[in-house]
Amino acid sequence: MNGDWDIVILQEQCAFAVLNEEAFCTSTQTFDEVIRKAGAQTALFMLWGYKDDPEITNQRVAAACTRISERLDLPVIPVGLAWDAVAHSRPELDLYLFDGMRANLHGRYLTANVFYAALFGESPEGLAYIPAPPGVKRVITAEEAHFLQRIAWETVQAYP
Template identity: 35%
Template sequence: MASSSTGTILIPPANSPPAERVKLIPGSSTVRVVRILFVGNSFTSRNNLPGLLKGLAAARGIEIEHKLISAGGASLRQHLNAGKALEAIASGGFDTVVLQEQSTLPIKSPARFRESARDFDAAITAAGARTALYLTWARRNAPETQKALTDAYGGAAVELGAALIPVGLVWERFLATHDEPVLHDADNSHPALAGSYLAACVFLIALLQEDPVGIDTPVKGLTPDTAALLRQSAWDICTELTT
């Protein structure tokens, strides 16, 4: 259960996911396949977060099949009204649906965020998938707003029994001890590549229960040392958050 952005947060257990899929590949062992639908905006699409997660998961023998429904600056309510995300959910075939709210809406209107999350969760549950909430980060010039984001996402995760992906909390703790690499882009809001890669590492840990430490797959735009620091930091901080 979430407490404050400076205290301990226990990542709540998600509803049991659908039966795990496996794929038989000639000449090799079975491969775990996880199908994920991402619903959000540029906080998800920037730097291809789903693709970064796919690369990390592949290093752990997991094949990610993903679909992204994204619109610039979109809120979850706008996605609900547009209907495309609900159609994708109803079509079935996804194990997990990741929901990312507009970056400041949980701060300004947590009740509206909670209502949208409930509506999505009902559709996700009906389709036999599980809900994951992508807890985002505070803007660089307003770090004090992380607590409101954490409270909103954490409270919704507890209510819905959803998986909580605590990216914002990991960013907050990383930034408290590191000046580099820079996680925010030049606009002080969107993620730089390092920020998206750190987020992908948190997804690997919180959603797939896998350790990113030791993965050496090259990441274009990051030095090996920087990528290793981000993987280790994600693991260390997530371990702190769950103990």
């Protein structure tokens, strides 16, 4: 591995993170060793759980990522916890596509704001960009954007 990277972000498929945590930890540790040797830092992208699967929930994915980050001393980008915060405070604001697994526009926007907050250590509140791609049935309103930015910042600040 060669390159001039500051940080390398690792992402595991959320079901694998929950159902095969030890393998997730082993592979993360292997990658982390290579990343550190290259002079970069490893971070974990905490995914969200599935919408209607009681086994693969936001909380279970978060717990698995947190345990691994503590074992390996890695920072976490707590996207799944931000999704959980939205689900609890504004359940009508759906973040999922029709399949209940992938992110819709709102989910992608929240995810991007969590990344911004975690990587830059700054609140995304007040960022002007609100995506409005053509063909999207439900756009993000200014109020929703502010709400998602606030949730992203609060989640990053509260994460251990």
